[in-house]
Amino acid sequence: MVTLKNLFGVEFHFELYRFGDVYPAVSGVYAVLREVKGGYNIGYIGEAGDVRTRHANHEHHDDFVDFGATHLGVHAVLGEVKRKDIEAQLIAKYDLPINKKK
Numbered sequence: 001m002v003t004l005k006n007l008f009g010v011e012f013h014f015e016l017y018r019f020g021d022v023y024p025a026v027s028g029v030y031a032v033l034r035e036v037k038g039g040y041n042i043g044y045i046g047e048a049g050d051v052r053t054r055h056a057n058h059e060h061h062d063d064f065v066d067f068g069a070t071h072l073g074v075h076a077v078l079g080e081v082k083r084k085d086i087e088a089q090l091i092a093k094y095d096l097p098i099n100k101k102k
Contacts, residue, residue: 001013001014001015001016002014002016002031002033002039002040002071002073004031004042004073004075004090004093004094005093006086006089006090006092006093007089007092007093010089012029012075012086012090013075014029014030014031014073014074014075015073015074015075015076016033016071016072016073017071017072017073017074018070018071018072019032019064019069019070019071019072021072022052023051023052023055023072023074024051024052024074024076025050025051025052025053026050026051026052026074026076027048027049027050027051027076027077027078027079027083028047028048028051028074028075028076028077028083029045029046029047029074029075029077029083029086029087029090030045030046030047030048030051030054030055030072030073030074030075031044031045031072031073031075031090032044032045032046032064032067032069032071032072032098033069033070033071033072033073034067034068034069034070034071035070035071040071040073042094042096043063043064043067043069043096043097043098044060044063044064044067044096044097044098044099045087045090045091045094045096045099046087046099047077047080047083047084047086047087048083049080049083051072051074055072060098060101063098063101064098067097067098
């Protein structure tokens with residue numbers, strides 16, 4: 001598990017999956033991560049009604065590979081409005097090289 005915080009210090013806990021594994025078919029916010037000594041670098045944060053389906057043909061897949069992604073973190077969230085709100089909060093906090101390519 002990895003914990004990400006918004007600008008106000010509110011914590012969001014992400015279950016970790018190896019990059020390329022079968023991801024859970026859940027609604028939530030996800031983070032593309034690269035394992036480094038002592039933790040993870042975050043390359044991208046997104047949201048999806050179904051994380052598994054979203055990653056099957058993600059338009060940034062090649063960017064994730066180039067970033068050296070090793071894990072996908074998933075924070076289950078019901079409801080599109082809440083997912084998008086958490087996604088926006090986390091994007092505002094972290095320097096995310098792949099999100100900047102949008």
